[in-house]
Amino acid sequence: MFYNIKLFLFVSTVSFLVACTSTDAPKMVVGSDTATLKKGQAPVINSNGSLIRFSEKDSSQSILEIDSAQIRDVSVTTTSPARIVFSTTTIQGGSFVIPVFESMDLTQLYTDYTKSLNDEARSKRELERLKDLYSHNAIAGKEVIQAEGDLRTIQVALTGFQSRLLLSGLEPNDLQNLHSNSSLMIVNVPESGIWTVQKGEDAQIEFDAYKGEILHGKVIDIGKTLDPQTRTFNVRVNIFDAKHILRPGMFAKVSFGKDIATKFVIPASSVIAVQGKSYVFVQRAPRTYERREINLGSQSGDWFIVLSGIDRGERVVGRGSLLLKGLSFGS
Numbered sequence: 001m002f003y004n005i006k007l008f009l010f011v012s013t014v015s016f017l018v019a020c021t022s023t024d025a026p027k028m029v030v031g032s033d034t035a036t037l038k039k040g041q042a043p044v045i046n047s048n049g050s051l052i053r054f055s056e057k058d059s060s061q062s063i064l065e066i067d068s069a070q071i072r073d074v075s076v077t078t079t080s081p082a083r084i085v086f087s088t089t090t091i092q093g094g095s096f097v098i099p100v101f102e103s104m105d106l107t108q109l110y111t112d113y114t115k116s117l118n119d120e121a122r123s124k125r126e127l128e129r130l131k132d133l134y135s136h137n138a139i140a141g142k143e144v145i146q147a148e149g150d151l152r153t154i155q156v157a158l159t160g161f162q163s164r165l166l167l168s169g170l171e172p173n174d175l176q177n178l179h180s181n182s183s184l185m186i187v188n189v190p191e192s193g194i195w196t197v198q199k200g201e202d203a204q205i206e207f208d209a210y211k212g213e214i215l216h217g218k219v220i221d222i223g224k225t226l227d228p229q230t231r232t233f234n235v236r237v238n239i240f241d242a243k244h245i246l247r248p249g250m251f252a253k254v255s256f257g258k259d260i261a262t263k264f265v266i267p268a269s270s271v272i273a274v275q276g277k278s279y280v281f282v283q284r285a286p287r288t289y290e291r292r293e294i295n296l297g298s299q300s301g302d303w304f305i306v307l308s309g310i311d312r313g314e315r316v317v318g319r320g321s322l323l324l325k326g327l328s329f330g331s
Contacts, residue, residue: 049328054287064320066283069266069310074300077257078193080232082205084250085170087183087241097178102248106168110175113161120158123151169234171221183239183246185217187254188232193298196257197222203237207252215239219256265303266310269318271296272325281324283315291328 044053054061085106086099101107127147133139162172169186185205189197203217217239226233237254239246271294272279278296281289294309310316317324 043327045327049330050291051284052281052289052291052324052327056287058287060323061287063323064289065318066315067267067270067318069264069306069312069314069316071262071264071312072303073262074265074303074305076196076263076298076300076305077255078189078196078298079253079255080187080189080193080235082185082187082237082252082254084183084246084248084252085168085186087246087248088178088180090180097180099175099178099184100248106170109161109164109168113158113165113172113175116154116158116161119154120151123147123154127151166224169223169236171236174220174236174238179240181241181244183241183248185237185239185252185254187235187237188227188230189235190298191226191231191233192296193257194222194233194235196298197235198256201256203239204255205237205239205252207246207250209250210245217254263297263300263305264312265300265305266294266316267318268299268302268304270316270321271304272321274325274329279325280310281317281321281328282310283317289317289324291324 041055041058043055043058045051084102086101088097089100090097099110101110127144130139130144130147134141134144165172165175170184174184187203197219199219199222201219203219205215205217206213207215217237219235220238221236223234223236235254266280270280272281278294280292280294282292284290292309295307297305297307299305
């Protein structure tokens with residue numbers, strides 16, 4: 001009897017092992033780009049997930065729609081958030097124009113900057129006076145040297161105030177050429193869309209407080225530095241406030257750029273974002289797809305403008321790209 005039990009257990013174990021190793025069960029095979037399918041329907045994925053190859057028997061790939069990277073006419077208008085940094089007002093019967101800033105910090109900074117400008121002008125006049133006296137042997141040379149040192153100290157302070165104004169998005173020269181009934185806006189344009197902005201062009205402005213009403217301004221300058229935190233540039237827009245309805249601190253959306261331009265684009269549905277990077281899946285061969293990192297410009301409706309990473313005519317997966325994302329990145 002014990003012999004029969006042992007024989008039964010042995011036969012059962014062998015049967016189980018044979019069932020587990022059967023080649024009829026589907027497998028997902030991970031290997032090199034040249035990996036071949038085992039018998040089954042699971043896709044082959046290379047070691048880093050950048051290449052996916054489907055079996056002829058795998059019906060899941062039927063949901064994939066293929067489109068081409070192409071040249072076409074698209075709208076390239078960029079819309080970005082903005083706020084009024086200062087508006088001008090007049091005093092003394094309208095003869096003296098002053099800015100009213102959105103914060104006390106900017107007001108103090110402008111006050112310090114203006115005082116330094118006056119100190120510099122006064123110090124230059126004093127230095128010229130002392131040089132003239134020295135040339136006539138009326139004073140000692142050390143007085144001229146002292147005046148030169150005082151001027152350099154003032155100029156260092158002035159440079160500091162100018163730098164702080166620039167970091168705040170303000171051009172010091174703009175503040176010295178103020179016009180009545182005008183407002184200055186700072187527009188935060190993303191790095192990918194700054195190429196659409198041109199100095200001197202018209203800007204279309206819609207304020208949160210006046211929905212549906214479009215005002216027009218002029219781009220007077222584009223920031224020279226990129227904010228490393230927000231990845232945006234400060235674009236300065238001047239707007240004439242004929243109705244006297246604008247106030248410092250008001251928020252708006254500002255649009256600029258060409259209405260229509262011919263650009264190299266791909267469908268927006270083909271773009272996959274992972275950890276701050278953009279990818280598409282390019283069809284390399286029938287049932288074979290390659291993950292490709294790309295550099296994108298702005299989005300225009302159902303299209304993304306392509307800056308680099310893919311060539312014209314390459315075929316990309318549109319609808320169904322989320323399936324490939326899950327296989328490629330494992331999520």
